[in-house]
Amino acid sequence: MPNIREVADHAGVSVATVSRTLQQPQRVSPKTRQRVMEAVAATGYKPNLMAVKFRSGKSHNIVVLVPTVANVFFARVISGMQEAAAEQGYAILLANTMGRSDIEDDYTKMVQTAQADGLIQLRAHNPFDVSMTNANGLLPMVNACEVLDNIPCPTVTLDNRAAARVMTEHLLSLGHTRIALIKGPQGSPLTRERLAGYRDALSEANIQYDESLLFPGDFTLRSGFDAATSILKAAQRPTAVFCENDETAIGAMQRFKQAGLSIPDDISVAGFDDIDFAAYADPPLTTISQPAEEFGRTAVSQLIDVLNGKTRRAPKIIIPFDLVVRRSTGPVPVTQQQHALKEKAE
Known part of the structure; x- marks a missing residue:
């Protein structure tokens, strides 16, 4: 059976270097580490891991x-x-x-x-x-x-608060003033911080915070689907929906499309996380990339x-985070924009 000395000779290093590579690889240069591991493979050396752990105390x-x-x-x-x-x-x-x-x-x-x-x-x-x-x-x-x-x-x-503020500002820049928020799990600091960022953006835009636009969720596809069902029943439907994660957003989009709505022509939807599925959703999802x-x-x-x-x-x-704008968000639908202007005039 090969021993550690044979590994050292094969790699052209000392026995201490082989031992250090096996016990504390972070203390060995990548080049030396590669030579030692190649020598281990070439010689068929099997280190006694229990002994290594015992000596290192780890x-x-x-x-x-x-x-x-x-x-x-x-x-x-x-x-x-x-x-x-x-x-x-x-x-x-x-x-x-x-x-x-x-x-x-x-x-x-x-x-x-x-x-x-x-x-x-x-x-x-x-x-x-x-x-x-x-x-x-x-x-x-x-x-x-x-x-x-x-x-x-x-x-x-x-900085979840800052990221949620940036996303809400994006929706506001498109002319949306009635922006629903589908939240994450109750008690989660992510839910609390993203709600705070949403409120920050509304306050800076002088738009009144409306708790009727908040909908419960738990970061799952199902919670997005269920929240979208509640949104569809609203007397005055929001023009945009900000979901606190992408899975929630994808579930919400599925429900809106099932109801015959076009995204973003009838309603804009945004998410958070930029999971792989976000870029391949229909339409591709606007989101916060972390x-x-x-x-x-x-x-x-x-x-x-x-x-x-x-x-x-x-x-x-x-x-750090980035705002990734895709095709799931767009300007306020013209008919709803006209309705909002009429209400303001009255």
Whole structure:
């Protein structure tokens, strides 16, 4: 059976370099790492992973708590995490928690019992108590996407308030003044922040905030379909609908088209996230683009820095966004515009 010395000779490096590559790949240059891994493959060397973990004191496992793996945006975030973790010699242990604290607690115990080194939480909930903080006062955790305030760990988020304001301003620029909002899950900080951005834009445009234009949702296709059904029954139908995520928007568009409405000729629809399906919706969806994979990669990088003692504070990383204008939004329909002008004159 080949040993580590043979790997070192094959790669032209020291035994210490081979050991470091297998235990702490982030401390080895990409070129050297590639040579060592090629030598491992060529010699057929099988490292004793249990011994490696015992010597390093690390499992090289990261637990990821995701509220639902059915969400397309979260799936892209996880993809970015897996890539970044593999590059650093870590494995991802994925927990589909369904937002339940008891499931989160079970997986959190893996960190407390050294079966995993740390975790990434994708919803606004801290599963640890203060006893888990390190010498720098930080938890072995990163909170990403739906983040808590004042938590002793790095957070990775988007300025959801600013992004929602930008989308609402886009609809206002097209002449829409009756803009419905299909919200996300009740209690989610994303829902709260995106509602705040919507209200900011209306206030800046001197348009009165109208709670009758708010409709409940939960980031699913079905909730968008159901909210659109309620919108169709409104005595005075809004001319535009801003949905707090793309899946909701696609569900709403399906219901509007089922009712015989043309998008955007009869009603404009906008989303949030820019999932892959958004560009291929009928019509292609206007949305807020946030780089999901970057969320995942940044979260992993921040967690590994915490685990290696490189982070001495709890940074808040804001991921950038872009407004992506496609064909699902357009000017206010002429007939409705005339009706609004008539009402104003009266």
